[in-house]
Amino acid sequence: DADHRAHKGLNNRIENAHRQTRKREKIMGRFKSPRQAQRFLSAHDQINTIFRPRRYKLSARSWRHARADAFCLWSDYTAEMTA
Template sequence: MQRFKSSQQALRFLSSHAMIYRHSRPRRHLTTADQYRHARAKAFQIWRQEICVQIAA
């Protein structure tokens, strides 16, 4: 809980971080370099779309 004011704040951050982390970090040891690059590019594209939707809302 370093630098978090409460356990609820830490839980909220970590639960959202887990979803983002899994989405943006494919298992590198199980893929070829081309597959990894493609997966990263797709993840960033989805991330940019989500950010634009949240900003517009």
């Protein structure tokens, strides 16, 4: 009863694991070098983990609380940078 799709990359678990990274790269219009991609993704990943808590581990109330905390933290960071 497994759902097998015919396209060559859809059943490849390793390729699917990198889907979010590849999606971010595409949005950014590609990078000129692997070093530039690594610099961007390492900085972006730190911000991303603040704003996207692991939803499957949290109740709805905890998730909303984590998001509110993330926005408070972000506003504090931006206030420090502008001051």
